[in-house]
Structures are given as structure tokens and as C-alpha cells.
Amino acid sequence: MTESIESYALDEQVGYLLRLANQRHASIFQSHTLEGLTPTQFAALIRIAELGKCSQNRLGRLAAMDVATIKGVVDRLRQKGLTVVEPDPDDKRRTLISLSPEGEALVSQMKDVGQKITNETLKPLTAAEQRNLIRILRKIS
């Protein structure tokens, strides 16, 4: 019985490892990103580019962000001049979000950078492991 009786290894728990992987990715992201964009802001920007003009709540749902989270993200993107916010004439509850010209320009630049960030994050893995990780993460997300 050379192993610990405790039988709980923190370093092999998926939650702990996900936190570490996230930390490493965030660090790589930060060393590449433009305009001080965060991963969350980046994801929101890409989604707006995909969706076109859409409401704030819908954007949050499709970018996997809470209503409170997406509000803060949209506020910061607007402050940076990357998005345009306007009231929906057809529904007074809604706020419509879209990309500003500066936002559009940044998105095209960020797509290349995004690929570099992904590649560097996956660098320690073989090609098969990289595909495997993406596939498995999609299954548990």
C-alpha cells in the first residue's frame, strides 16, 4: 500500500484540470489579443458578427453568457467603440446590438489571431489528441 489512503487526487479531478487549462489558455490569449480584448469579449464579438443585429439577451444565450454577464461585456465593447447599441423599434424591451465599422475591422483581424491562439494552446498535443480534445469537450459542454 504505497498509495495514499486518502484516495482523492486533486491533480486528476476534471474540475481542477479544467481550471488549469483555462488559466493557460487565458494567458496565451492575453499575449496575442488586440485592443486588450478578453476571451469573453472576443467570443461575444464573433457571435455578433455571425448573427448580425440581435438583442442583448439572445446574444448572451448564443454566446453562453448570463444576462448579467452579457450586459457587462456589451457595455465594455460599446465603450471601446466596437459595437453599436440601439433600441428595438418593434419591441421597447429590447436593445439591439451590432458591430461598428471598427468592430467589423477588428473581427477580421482577430480571426487569424484566434487561430494562432488555439494552435499555441494545443501545441503540447499530437494532431490526434487535438481532434480528440475538441470532440470530447463538445460532448461535455
Add this chain to the structure above:
Amino acid sequence: MTESIESYALDEQVGYLLRLANQRHASIFQSHTLEGLTPTQFAALIRIAELGKCSQNRLGRLAAMDVATIKGVVDRLRQKGLTVVEPDPDDKRRTLISLSPEGEALVSQMKDVGQKITNETLKPLTAAEQRNLIRILRKIS
């Protein structure tokens, strides 16, 4: 050309998927945890149990937490009565952290719960995929 010319699929980027996986795990964690413990607080508690009495900065390094983060975590654990904080007589800079009796008791309970949380998080995967995910995450962490 049915595919998008944009050629950047957010839903296949490792950073975005890691964020989603983390969200799912945090949600499962919260539905199981005792004393309102968060995943971060849980990890710190386990590390203290493994290390025994140690300084705050050392604990932070071994639990993958920033000095500012570990301070907040230790403060909240102390407020809950789970840890004991005392000055190091040999080094006036250091603060020594250890488990209180309540902390020790909680750790043994939390190890079972922790295993349940891991199992539920990995549930959508086959046994081979589960081992694979852990192995791959360890490689990129």
C-alpha cells in the same frame, strides 16, 4: 461553397469549449457541495490537507492561485471556521495556514462528494474518453 467564407468556428475553438465545460462543471459542483463551498475553496482545502501547515503564498502556488486570489480564498475559509491562520515564528513575513478540526471533518466528507461531482461531469463520456480527457488536460495544463 455551402460553408461560411469566414472560416472561423467559435464553437470549435478550444478556449470557448473550455469555458463551456467549466460552466457545466461549476453548475454540477454547486448542486452537490456542502457549506456553500466553491470549487476554488474546495481545491485549496484539499491542498492544505495534503500539505499540512504551510505559508499562504506556497499554498497559492500549489493550488494554482494568484497571491491576490489565495488571500481572498483563505480569508473566506477562515470566516467559515475551516482553517486556522497564525504568524510564522521563524519568518515574520509569513502566515501559516492549517485546517481546523471542522475543516478536517469537512475534507473527508468532501472527498466522496468530489468523486460524485467528477463522475457526473464525465457522465456523457465513455470510460476510454474519460481517461483520455484527463490525460490530455494534464498535458496542456
Add this chain to the structure above:
DNA sequence: CTTTGTTTATTATAATACGAACAATTAAAT
């Protein structure tokens, strides 16, 4: 039309998480 229920957005609170700056202390170098 009015009641009921849902959706949308905002606000507040709490807990990470990191960088940067700071003072106090210890260690190392000369």
C-alpha cells in the same frame, strides 16, 4: 379588456482571477 404569465433588461451582491504597486522582511552579494 383584463388578468396572467413570459421575456427583456437592469441592478446588487458575492466569488473568482490577474496585474500592478507597495511595505516589510529575509537572503544574497560584494
Add this chain to the structure above:
DNA sequence: ATTTAATTGTTCGTATTATAATAAACAAAG
């Protein structure tokens, strides 16, 4: 011994994330 460098802990600022509560507007049903 004195200067220099490194470590430790604290604090501040900014960002993300969730929950809960609130208010306004819309939709559906009677």
C-alpha cells in the same frame, strides 16, 4: 556590514460569472 535582490503578504483596479430581485413591456387566454 552594507547594499542589492528576492520573497511575502496586502491592497487596488478591472473583468468575468452566477444568483436573485426588480421593473418594464409584450403575449396569451379568458
